[in-house]
Every structure is written in C-alpha cells, then in structure tokens.
Amino acid sequence: MIQTLNRRASVYGALFAMIPKMFMAYQLWFWAGLVMNIISITILYFFWDAIYANSTAISGLTREQTINYILLAFFFMPLVGNDLLWEFGSNLREGLMIHHLLRPVNFQMMNYAQQLGGLVTRMVFQLPIMLLAVFLFDLKFPSDLNTWLAFLISALLGFTVMFFFSWVLACMAFYTTEIWGLGVLIEGITIFFSGSLVPLAMMPEWLRALVLSVPFAQALAVPVGLLSGITPLSDAPRIWLIQIVWIIGMWILSNLVFHFAVRKITVQGG
Amino acid sequence: MTRYIDLYWLFLIQRLKTLMEYRVSFILGAASTISLQAASIAAVWVVMQKVPSLNGWSYNEVLMVYGFVTLTKSINHMFADNLWTLGRVYIRTGGFDRFLVRPIDPLFHLLADRFCQDGVGNFIVGLALVIKTSVDLGVEWTLLKVLMFVVAVISGGFIFIALNLITAVSAFWVVDSVPVTRLVFDNHLFAQYPLTIYPRAISILLTWIIPYGFASFYPASYLLGREIGNVAWGAPFIAAFLMFIGYRFWQFGLRYYSGTGS
Amino acid sequence: MSVIEVNDLSKVFQVPKKEPGLLGAAKGLFRPRYEDKKAVNQLNFQVEAGEIVGYIGVNGAGKSTTIKMLTGILMPSGGTVRVLGRDPHKQRVDNAREIGVVFGQRTQLWWDLALIESLNLIAKIYDVPPARYKAILEQFTETLELGDLLNVPVRNMSLGQKMRSELAAALVHQPKVVYLDEPTIGLDLIVKERIRDFIKTECGSKGMTVMLTTHDLGDIEELCQRVIIIDSGHVIYDGPIETIKKRFGKFREITFETVEKAKALELPEGAEILKAEDRKVQVRFDRTVSTASKVAGAVMNQIEVKDFSLSEPDLADIVKQIYNGALDMEAK
Numbered sequence: 097m098i099q100t101l102n103r104r105a106s107v108y109g110a111l112f113a114m115i116p117k118m119f120m121a122y123q124l125w126f127w128a129g130l131v132m133n134i135i136s137i138t139i140l141y142f143f144w145d146a147i148y149a150n151s152t153a154i155s156g157l158t159r160e161q162t163i164n165y166i167l168l169a170f171f172f173m174p175l176v177g178n179d180l181l182w183e184f185g186s187n188l189r190e191g192l193m194i195h196h197l198l199r200p201v202n203f204q205m206m207n208y209a210q211q212l213g214g215l216v217t218r219m220v221f222q223l224p225i226m227l228l229a230v231f232l233f234d235l236k237f238p239s240d241l242n243t244w245l246a247f248l249i250s251a252l253l254g255f256t257v258m259f260f261f262s263w264v265l266a267c268m269a270f271y272t273t274e275i276w277g278l279g280v281l282i283e284g285i286t287i288f289f290s291g292s293l294v295p296l297a298m299m300p301e302w303l304r305a306l307v308l309s310v311p312f313a314q315a316l317a318v319p320v321g322l323l324s325g326i327t328p329l330s331d332a333p334r335i336w337l338i339q340i341v342w343i344i345g346m347w348i349l350s351n352l353v354f355h356f357a358v359r360k361i362t363v364q365g366g
Numbered sequence: 367m368t369r370y371i372d373l374y375w376l377f378l379i380q381r382l383k384t385l386m387e388y389r390v391s392f393i394l395g396a397a398s399t400i401s402l403q404a405a406s407i408a409a410v411w412v413v414m415q416k417v418p419s420l421n422g423w424s425y426n427e428v429l430m431v432y433g434f435v436t437l438t439k440s441i442n443h444m445f446a447d448n449l450w451t452l453g454r455v456y457i458r459t460g461g462f463d464r465f466l467v468r469p470i471d472p473l474f475h476l477l478a479d480r481f482c483q484d485g486v487g488n489f490i491v492g493l494a495l496v497i498k499t500s501v502d503l504g505v506e507w508t509l510l511k512v513l514m515f516v517v518a519v520i521s522g523g524f525i526f527i528a529l530n531l532i533t534a535v536s537a538f539w540v541v542d543s544v545p546v547t548r549l550v551f552d553n554h555l556f557a558q559y560p561l562t563i564y565p566r567a568i569s570i571l572l573t574w575i576i577p578y579g580f581a582s583f584y585p586a587s588y589l590l591g592r593e594i595g596n597v598a599w600g601a602p603f604i605a606a607f608l609m610f611i612g613y614r615f616w617q618f619g620l621r622y623y624s625g626t627g628s
Numbered sequence: 629m630s631v632i633e634v635n636d637l638s639k640v641f642q643v644p645k646k647e648p649g650l651l652g653a654a655k656g657l658f659r660p661r662y663e664d665k666k667a668v669n670q671l672n673f674q675v676e677a678g679e680i681v682g683y684i685g686v687n688g689a690g691k692s693t694t695i696k697m698l699t700g701i702l703m704p705s706g707g708t709v710r711v712l713g714r715d716p717h718k719q720r721v722d723n724a725r726e727i728g729v730v731f732g733q734r735t736q737l738w739w740d741l742a743l744i745e746s747l748n749l750i751a752k753i754y755d756v757p758p759a760r761y762k763a764i765l766e767q768f769t770e771t772l773e774l775g776d777l778l779n780v781p782v783r784n785m786s787l788g789q790k791m792r793s794e795l796a797a798a799l800v801h802q803p804k805v806v807y808l809d810e811p812t813i814g815l816d817l818i819v820k821e822r823i824r825d826f827i828k829t830e831c832g833s834k835g836m837t838v839m840l841t842t843h844d845l846g847d848i849e850e851l852c853q854r855v856i857i858i859d860s861g862h863v864i865y866d867g868p869i870e871t872i873k874k875r876f877g878k879f880r881e882i883t884f885e886t887v888e889k890a891k892a893l894e895l896p897e898g899a900e901i902l903k904a905e906d907r908k909v910q911v912r913f914d915r916t917v918s919t920a921s922k923v924a925g926a927v928m929n930q931i932e933v934k935d936f937s938l939s940e941p942d943l944a945d946i947v948k949q950i951y952n953g954a955l956d957m958e959a960k
Contacts, residue, residue, distance in 0.1 A: 135552050142568075300415065460731075
C-alpha cells in the first residue's frame with residue numbers, strides 16, 4: 097500500500113514537473129474542488145443553523161452536536177466511496193478483467209489495498225476543507241484518545257463493509273455498459289442511506305430501521321457517531337461486533353456474486 | 367430564423383432516435399438524476415417533520431423553492447449540456463473546426479448537436495414539485511401568477527444557460543473548461559433553499575453576481591405572496607443581460623480561436 | 629478572377645518557449661516566454677476554376693495552416709486570401725456555403741446516425757433543395773456504391789466505407805471549391821483507385837476546383853495536373869506535375885543490406901550511390917537508362933548481399949532535393 101502511495105506521489109510529481117499546462121488544469125480542478133466543498137458545507141451549516149433557530153434540542157441532539165456530526169460526516173464521505181464500479185467498468189471495457197483474474201494475486205485483496213490507499217489519499221485532500229470548517233464553522237474534534245481509537249477502528253471496519261458491498265454493486269458492470277447512470281443512481285442512494293444528510297437519531301423509527309438494514313450507514317453514520325460523541329464509547333464494542341458480522345456477510349455475498357458474474361464472461365465471452 | 371428552428375428540430379429528432387436505441391441508458395439517465403433529487407428531498411422531509419419551519423418557511427414552501435431550481439436548471443441541462451464538452455470533445459480533438467466550415471452559427475451547432483435527455487428527469491421532477499406544493503399550500507393561480515411562473519422558468523433557464531456559456535468560453539483558452547464551469551454552477555446549490563437562511567453576503571452573491579436566486583427563491587416568494595417576490599419581475603432583464611454578455615464573450619473567444627489556432 | 633487568390637499570405641503563431649528540465653518547466657509556468665513561429669510566410673498562388681491542384685509538403689510545412697485560412701477557420705496574420713472573391717474569414721458563412729471539406733482523419737458524419745440521416749442533416753444545413761438532393765443522392769448511391777451503406781451508422785463502417793461516405797457528405801451540396809485532406813490515407817489500393825476515380829469524374833465533370841493535400845504521390849499523379857509544394861511556410865515549387873514526374877518519377881531506389889562492410893562499388897550507367905554506411909547501401913538509378921536487374925546484378929557481383937528492397941523516392945526526399953535547388957522554380 098505504501099508502494100501504491102509512493103507510486104501515486106511520484107506519478108503526480110512527474111506530471112507537475114514536466115507539463116505546465118496540465119499543472120494549470122490540475123490547479124483549476126483543485127480550486128474548483130475546494131470551492132465546491134466550501135459551497136457544500138456552507139449550505140449544510142446555514143441549513144442546520146436555521147433549523148435550530150427556535151429549538152435547543154431536536155431528538156436529543158443539540159445544535160452543536162448536529163452541526164458537528166453533519167460536518168464530520170461530510171469530511172468522512174470517502175469512507176463510502178464507490179470506485180469499484182468504475183474500476184470494473186473500465187477493466188471490462190478494455191478487456192483487462194481476464195488478465196487480472198489470471199494473475200496469481202488475489203484480485204479482491206489487491207483492490208482492497210488499492211481502495212484503502214485511495215481512501216488515505218482522499219482524506220489527505222480533505223484536509224484543507226477540514227481546516228476551513230474548524231475556523232469558519234467552529235468544527236470540533238474530540239480530544240480524547242479513546243474516542244479517536246474507537247472511531248478509527250469503527251471507520252476501518254465500516255470501510256471494509258462498504259468495500260465488499262461495493263464489490264457486489266460493481267458486478268453490475270458485467271451485465272451492462274451503463275456505468276455512468278448506475279453510478280449516479282448509487283450515489284444518490286448512498287448519500288441518503290449513509291446517514292450523511294440527517295443524523296440517525298432524527299429519523300422516524302421505521303426509517304432508521306431501514307437505513308440500518310443496508311450497509312451504507314455502517315461505513316459513515318456509525319463511525320462518525322462515535323467520533324462526534326453522539327454515540328457513547330460504551331457502545332463501541334457492540335458496534336464493532338455488528339460491523340464484523342456485516343463484513344463476514346458482505347464478504348460471502350461479494351464472492352458469490354462475483355463468481356457468477358465472472359462465469360458470464362468466461363462462458364459467454366466478454 | 368425559421369430555418370434555424372427547422373434545423374434544430376431535425377437535430378433533435380436525430381438525437382432522440384439515437385437515444386431510443388440506448389433505451390436502458392435513457393431510463394437510467396432519467397432515474398439517476400431523480401435519485402439525487404430524491405435523496406435531498408427525503409432529507410429535508412425527515413428534518414422538517416421535527417422542525418416545521420426553516421427560517422419562516424414551511425416544508426412545502428421550501429420544497430417549492432427546491433422545485434423551481436430543479437426545473438430551471440433542467441432547461442440548461444436539456445439544451446445546453448454540450449457546452450461542458452466544448453473543450454474536451456471539440457477543441458482538443460480539432461472537431462470544432464468542422465463547425466466553422468459549415469454555413470450555420472457555430473454556437474447553434476454546438477448546442478443543437480446534443481440534447482441531453484437526462485435533463486428531462488429533472489424537468490419533470492421540478493415541475494411536479496412546484497405544482498404539487500402550490501396545490502398543497504393553496505396558492506391561488508391568478509393570471510399574474512401564471513405569467514410569473516412562465517416568465518420565471520424561461521428566465522431562470524436562460525440565466526443557467528448564460529452562466530454556463532460564459533464559463534464554457536474559457537475552453538478557448540484553457541481547453542478543459544469544466545472546472546471553471548463548476549466553480550460557478552455549483553453555486554446554484556445555495557438556491558435550493560430560501561436565500562434568507564444565509565448571511566447577507568451569500569444572498570447578495572446569488573442575487574446580483576451569480577443570480578441563481580432569480581431562478582428559484584424570488585419567483586417562489588412571489589407565488590407565495592411574500593413581498594420580496596416582486597423582485598422576481600427583474601428576472602427576464604437579468605437573463606437577457608447575461609445572455610448578451612455570454613454571446614459577446616463567445617464571439618470574443620471565437621476571435622481568439624481563429625487568431626491563434628489551437 | 630481566379631477562384632482562389634493567395635497574396636503574400638502569412639500566419640504567425642505565438643508558441644511558448646519550452647525549456648527542458650524541472651527548472652524550465654517551473655519557469656514556463658510562472659513566466660512563459662513566447663516566440664514567433666511563422667507557419668506560413670509570404671505565400672503566393674492562384675487557382676483557376678476547374679483545376680485540381682496538389683498541395684504537398686512535409687509535416688509542419690504549413691499545409692494545414694494554409695487550408696485553415698482558405699476555409700475561414702484561421703485569420704491570417706498578413707497578406708490576403710480570397711476564395712470566389714470573398715474573404716473566407718470575414719464572410720465565413722457565405723464562403724462556407726460554397727465549399728466542401730474532407731478532413732482525412734476526422735469525420736463530419738454523426739457517429740451514431742445511419743449514413744442517410746447524416747446526409748439528410750447535412751443537406752438541411754446547406755439548404756439543398758429537396759429535388760436536387762434526391763437526384764444527387766441517387767447519383768452518389770450509384771457512383772460511390774452507397775446502396776448498402778445508407779442505413780449503417782458510421783461507427784460500424786470500415787475505413788473505405790467511411791471515406792466513400794465522407795466524400796458523399798462533402799459534395800452533397802455541390803460546392804464550387806473542394807478541399808481534400810488525406811482522402812486516401814490508410815486505404816488499400818483497390819479502394820484508393822475507386823476514390824480517385826470518383827474524385828476525378830465528379831469534380832471534373834462539375835467543374836469543381838479542388839485542392840488536394842496528401843502524402844500519397846499516387847493521388848497526385850492520378851488526379852492533379854498541377855502541384856504546389858510548400859516548405860517552411862512558402863512555396864518552393866508551383867507548376868505542372870509533368871515536370872516533377874520527368875525529374876523524379878523516373879528514379880527508383882534499391883536499398884541493399886550487405887554481409888560485408890560497404891565499399892566502393894562500380895555501377896552501370898544511370899545509377900549512383902545515394903548513401904553507403906556500415907552494412908547498408910542505397911543506390912538510385914534512372915529507369916530510362918538502366919534496369920533494376922542490371923543494377924542489382926552489378927552490386928551483387930561485387931559484394932555479398934543479404935537482402936534488398938526496391939522503392940520509389942519518397943516525398944520528403946523530393947522536397948529536400950527541390951529545396952536544395954534540384955528543380956527550377958517555375959511560377960505559373
């Protein structure tokens with residue numbers, strides 16, 4: 097994984113050094129990305145600020161708690177990333193899938209390492225906006241080491257749940273070329289069901305049950321709940337256990353679905 | 367003039383025929399844009415079950431604002447989507463020269479070449495939202511309000527298109543104009559909610575500088591009988607002004623392109 | 629009045645100066661320095677109605693820049709260009725109505741549409757009256773054998789089919805001036821022949837003025853009576869093709885790969901050594917004076933030959949030689 101990071105870093109380095117115009121385009125994208133993020137959190141902040149205009153607590157959560165949760169959920173969105181669909185799509189389109197499967201490396205583990213590396217990179221790129229939120233919107237991080245530890249463990253577990261689940265979704269690439277449309281569809285579902293827009297506590301009973309019955313929330317709402325202090329640390333072991341059960345279930349499902357999907361191209365031809 | 371209308375119609379038919387071939391893509395495209403809307407709307411619904419007022423705006427009123435912005439942005443999405451591709455698909459590959467060699471306006475050609483069916487999903491959702499919320503809120507559709515609605519939608523659509531055009535022209539210089547367009551376009555997200563929830567600076571931004579407010583907040587205010595809504599009558603002037611700037615800037619970009627090649 | 633009039637035409641580009649290395653790239657980012665690149669420099673020529681002119685030169689000589697100015701895409705930096713009496717840039721639309729363009733590598737047809745639908749769209753863009761369109765379509769269907777292709781989208785066509793479709797699309801509005809850029813590139817010989825035939829008959833019979841840019845000398849030989857050679861932005865030859873054929877068409881080159889190192893060789897009359905290095909000898913001979921077998925025989929008698937190949941002199945060679953004064957520059 098460090099290798100992947102180094103490779104990425106050196107590739108970016110080479111690009112920066114040799115092609116001024118591409119660098120300029122990258123700069124444009126960097127600023128555009130930053131502005132996009134600023135706009136998003138500004139809207140989030142003022143929306144919730146207005147919601148709390150006449151209340152001190154909603155569903156037991158104070159204004160500070162909620163805003164903190166929402167902002168943290170925004171930053172940790174990379175935890176529910178869905179790159180695999182695009183990966184599978186481009187691999188299949190370019191006929192590379194067979195090559196990957198013939199290699200003596202476990203395809204799934206290789207992707208896991210890649211995605212984990214990608215996650216770390218993305219989180220690094222989230223830093224500027226995180227800092228801005230701390231200064232502009234009074235974002236607070238817990239100072240307690242135990243909370244951080246509980247969060248990190250839960251985040252990793254949750255990320256893994258989501259990885260295997262994404263794997264299942266990504267297998268749709270075997271059955272259709274409409275990757276873009278599917279990707280956007282999944283994005284919409286993910287944004288809501290990950291619990292990034294509304295704290296779970298505010299959802300009506302039935303909705304919360306629904307949200308917790310699908311994997312998305314395990315990767316975002318659950319760990320961020322710990323980090324934001326909404327979920328007490330005492331719940332952490334139980335939470336981890338649930339996440340581990342999810343991992344096992346998703347792992348089995350992902351391999352099953354993949355097995356059948358691969359059969360499709362090996363039997364029918366890509 | 368009629369020639370251009372005939373021509374656009376022909377372009378449109380051909381494009382739809384092509385899209386019909388990709389039926390799955392067609393449906394998915396529509397469904398995908400709706401899913402993003404649904405996520406936001408669902409979130410707002412959940413929250414406003416607990417808190418019935420957002421800065422003095424009820425759930426249905428908020429939804430009306432949201433519906434307006436979705437509706438107006440869909441017009442840009444449907445008719446001017448090709449502007450995003452100007453740099454990557456046409457200028458970078460030299461395909462833009464083809465437009466310059468044909469006896470029709472190159473901007474027209476660029477826009478006509480791609481009607482984006484994904485926008486239809488947004489159009490339907492936006493329209494449905496505005497109508498439904500107006501019914502639920504008991505809005506009286508007087509002649510004046512109907513007029514406002516039509517004017518606002520058309521003007522709002524052109525405001526989106528104009529801002530899209532202005533930023534897309536940067537492609538003549540930087541080729542990949544997409545980040546420039548996004549820098550401006552993403553500000554429309556502010557206009558999904560009533561501008562009153564934001565500090566003054568932001569509502570000024572969205573009224574006078576990047577006037578997306580005229581595409582949603584002001585017309586909705588008018589329909590809801592709020593005084594600030596009268597400002598909405600300014601929408602067509604703002605739209606016309608922006609389109610004028612956009613077209614002049616386009617011509618400027620064209621002159622640069624034919625001066626320096628690519 | 630000539631159909632195409634080019635007078636002292638120039639085009640200067642501002643190209644960023646690229647310096648090597650990391651430091652150079654950094655400098656280029658913060659304080660880019662530009663230098664003038666004269667793509668076209670004081671170009672002069674005229675083309676009369678009905679001529680089919682070959683416009684040739686090596687890559688980077690300024691051909692496509694010239695064509696871009698003739699078609700109105702680029703604005704000249706200096707001099708004037710007139711097509712059918714108009715300034716193609718200032719009167720872009722009027723000029724566009726009367727020209728047809730084939731960009732060899734880039735299609736003007738819509739990727740996903742059936743050919744007939746692309747043609748319908750183009751006919752509408754150029755305002756071709758329906759009756760005339762119908763007649764032309766019938767004619768092209770026959771002469772270009774488009775019958776089966778009409779319902780095929782471009783993405784499913786072979787290169788040859790694409791080119792035939794491309795020509796139909798470019799000529800459907802019966803333009804007065806046609807610019808063909810590499811129309812036979814990548815095609816096999818039989819298809820090339822058909823394309824050339826079509827161009828000759830269609831453009832010839834309708835009195836169209838054609839400017840043909842190509843690297844294929846076969847195209848030039850078959851289609852053009854006149855050739856303009858451009859190098860580094862100006863004309864170095866403008867005259868009948870006969871002269872070029874006479875001077876260069878009679879030459880053939882044989883490249884020998886030898887076992888031993890090259891040494892001095894005695895060659896029959898009409899043959900001369902162009903290049904001799906290490907284990908390769910390049911010999912040029914005049915076909916009218918000697919024969920391939922005589923030359924090859926002579927060489928193989930004197931040195932052991934591993935392999936050899938026979939070729940025509942290529943355009944780059946010809947241009948180089950012309951540039952070095954091997955040909956009298958004949959202004960028309």
